[in-house]
Amino acid sequence: MALILEWNNEQNQVDIPESLFERLNQLLQIAGELERVTDGEVALTLVDDAEIHGLNKQYRGIDRPTDVLSFAMQEMGDDELEIVYETDESDEAAEDASESDGQFEEPLGDIIISVERAVQQAEEYGHSFERELGFLFVHGFLHLIGYDHQDEAEEKKMFGKQDEILEKAGLLR
Structure with missing residues (x-):
């Protein structure tokens, strides 16, 4: 079992080495270690402002671009039904074998980042694009595992975690 980062670069304005x-994978491993998340898959997609604008409008009802969106796969809403899969022993043995081979990890969720926003915010805050992208990625990951910032106390806790992870990775402002 492992913590895996799958990524897709759908924007073409900034060359991403x-x-x-x-x-970003290093940040995922550090965050996972600090938060005791030892396995799962995080899907990261880099997009432009137009794409994230559409997603923000569709899923959050906010008609403007944003910097990062997170879609957690592990959270259950009040009106969602839990999916229970019926398997026989041979199915379970096959599943155990594929998981032990590292071929399948339970998805934690999707993180979508606007590269245009990341570039603008890095300039605005006076730090590197790498630091801003790392910040947005860590922010998205913390949302995937249940953190939020709806009130001052939650924000302080979540932003403290972000700072700790980024500091441990050497991504300082």
């Missing part, structure tokens, strides 16, 4: 995805 492979080393940056390696850095």
Whole structure:
């Protein structure tokens, strides 16, 4: 079992080097260790403002672009039904074998980041694009595992976690 990052670069305005995805994977491993999340898959998609604008409008009812969206696969809403799969022993043995081979990890969710926003915010805050992308990725990951910032206390806790993870990875402002 492992914590896996799958990524897809759907934007074409900024060249994203492979080393940056390696850095995001490092952040995922640090965050997972600190939060005791040892396995699962995080799907990251990099998009432009137009794409994230459409998603923000569709899923959150907010008609403007944003920097990051997270869609957790593990949370259950009040009106959602739990899916229970019926299997026989041979199915369970096959599933156990594929999981032990690292071929399948339970999805934690999707993180979608606007590269345009990340570039603008890095300039605005006076730090590197790498640091901003890392911040947005960690922010999205924490949402996937249940953190939120709806009130001051939650925000303080979540942003403290973000700072701790980024500091441990050496991504300082």
